[in-house]
Amino acid sequence: MVMRRLFVPLVCVLGLGLNSCRLAAQLAPTVLPAAQRPAPLPQDPQIPVYFNHNTAQGANYTDPYRQIERPGDDLEGVILQEIAQAQQSIDVAVQELRLPRIAQALAAKQAAGVRVRVVLENTYNQPWPESERSGPGRSNTDAEIAALADQDGDGQVTAAELAQNDAILILRNARVPLIDDTADGSKGSGLMHHKFVVIDGATVVTGSANFTPSGTHGDLTMAVSRGNVNHLLVIRDRALAQAFQQEFNLLWGDGPGGRPDSKFGLQKPMRPAQTFTIGASRVTVHFSPTSPSQAWEMSSNGLIARTLSAANQSVDLALFVFSEQAIANTLATRHQQGTQVRVLIDPSFAFRDFSEGLDLLGVTLLKQDCQAEPNNQPWAAPITTVGVPALPPGDKLHHKFGVMDRRVVITGSHNWSAAANHNNDETVLVIDNPAIAAHFQQEFDHLFKGAQLGITSAVETKIQEAAQACGG
Structure with missing residues (x-):
């Protein structure tokens, strides 16, 4: 397993010293010179x-x-x-x-x-609440408001500035x-x-x-x-x-002002995925959530799993959150049958006890109650092509996309989690078009090139400490 030290560069945000900020700058991605940037792809x-x-x-x-x-x-x-x-x-x-x-x-x-x-x-x-518009000792939220609305830089956000911003x-x-x-x-x-x-x-x-x-x-x-x-x-x-x-x-x-007949979450009726032909593309759309009482295969996560199961050569994922066990199991089957799997997850979620990224890396991080995630299935033949991207301080990997065989894209607002599947109002799109997939592939390849892959030493220590605390 590839062992690399991961540093999530939040220290400059927290003001923890010049040396830490220099380290963050070293690990943050660099801007490619114009000559090294890839040619634009046709839309x-x-x-x-x-x-x-x-x-x-x-x-x-x-x-x-x-x-x-x-x-x-x-x-x-x-x-x-x-x-x-x-x-x-x-x-x-x-x-x-x-x-x-x-x-x-x-x-x-x-x-x-x-x-x-x-x-x-x-x-x-x-x-914006009154308490966050002005004054000393601003929080991060206060500072964001001031940066956006305090146009004259006097330290106060006026009613006129608010009305415009x-x-x-x-x-x-x-x-x-x-x-x-x-x-x-x-x-x-x-x-x-x-x-x-x-x-x-x-x-x-x-x-x-x-x-x-x-x-x-x-x-x-x-x-x-x-x-x-x-x-x-x-x-x-x-x-x-x-x-x-x-x-x-x-x-x-x-x-507004009408009957309370809006439908959010599970109040919406169950609707199957719909597929459309749009020029050279075949596009399937599904809206979450789906009740747990319905067949999982009919849900948004079920659509994601079905799409992944059709991959033959490659699966590349760039995800904010990945915590759906059944999707990880689908990837395991594809991997066992020779499909290359590469996964990037946002650093704030990649190595938490519920992250399926840990499954793919073949390890288990016990929860505070000394239990593993229900139905947890770490891979017996783990891969090392799972990790986190190098991003500027404070920025998150907020994508929710996958590229299969360089021709099919899964995307939308839907995080790959049970909460998105069964609670939230979300969109999932599956697009079959190599020209569109090329854009997502280029994005993934750029993020993957500078990524930190494998279990970090800090996470390895966390796993060992949890096992010791639980009598392992």
Whole structure:
């Protein structure tokens, strides 16, 4: 097993000293010189895909909030461009919306006569609280607010600055209709974790990114940050857009002030996956959650497992969370039959006791109660091609994608977990198109090239300490 020391470079965020920050800088990814950046790949005209950490030549833009020239695709710019095309309707379902330019664009479209509706996760359906707008000793959240809204730099965020920069306040002041997942009469069931926009019932913008500075451009208080590693797709197809429209309408119900007939979580009816032919692509979409009383094979995780089981040569995964045992078992079967498996997981989740990454590495980390995860099945023939990417301090691997045989892509908002499968409002897309898969493959290969692979010494120590504490 490959043994490498992993250092998650959060020390600069925590202010733990110059030497630690230098070490973090050494382990953070470097920007490739222009001559070493790969050539841009052709986009599918009906399903272009964008990555905020894109390393291809010509993928550059200026972060509009920090004025940083940087490589990557401008995910906020992609959303704004599609909003600008709207003539009739814009429906937004996103866990969190904190980008003021998007809120301003939605307000302007409503003022121009376009129907605009927004659904959020209830945790994020509030303006910035008074306690986090100004004053000494700011928390990280306070500092982010100040960086975004304190335009004159006087240390205070005024009502006028809030009105221009607090996305939720912008929407409320413009009277844009907005609900969250308490609109069904509950306190919120699971997470409203979607990330999609439907434009004129004909175009869908979706992917892994929340509509926040950290989800697109980077943490505003950290110049080195380049944002949680995310992607967006723009899908131009009316039939598929109608499937997303139906999902949105279930969430919306009668909207603000109407009956509490919105349907979130398991209140939504069971619906099978739908498949569409879009130009050269075959696209399957499934919306979570699925009740545990239904056959697991009919769920989103079941769709993921079925797709993986068809891989013959290679499976490459870039995942924020990987904790679904049945999917790991599917990968074990593929690996036993000769399929190459490579997996990257966000450092904050890769080596926790519930992570299936540990299974693939052939080890078990006991929980605090000295028990292994139920049905835990570490691989008897472990692989060493599992690890964590090298990212700028504070940034997360937020993708939820897999590439099979360099032609099929699994993507969406859906983390590979039981919670996403059985509780949350999520989207899973399976796209069969080699041209689109090439973009995801290029993204994976770049992340994998600098990754830390295998069990780290720190994790090895953690495993041994847990075994000793449990009498092992």
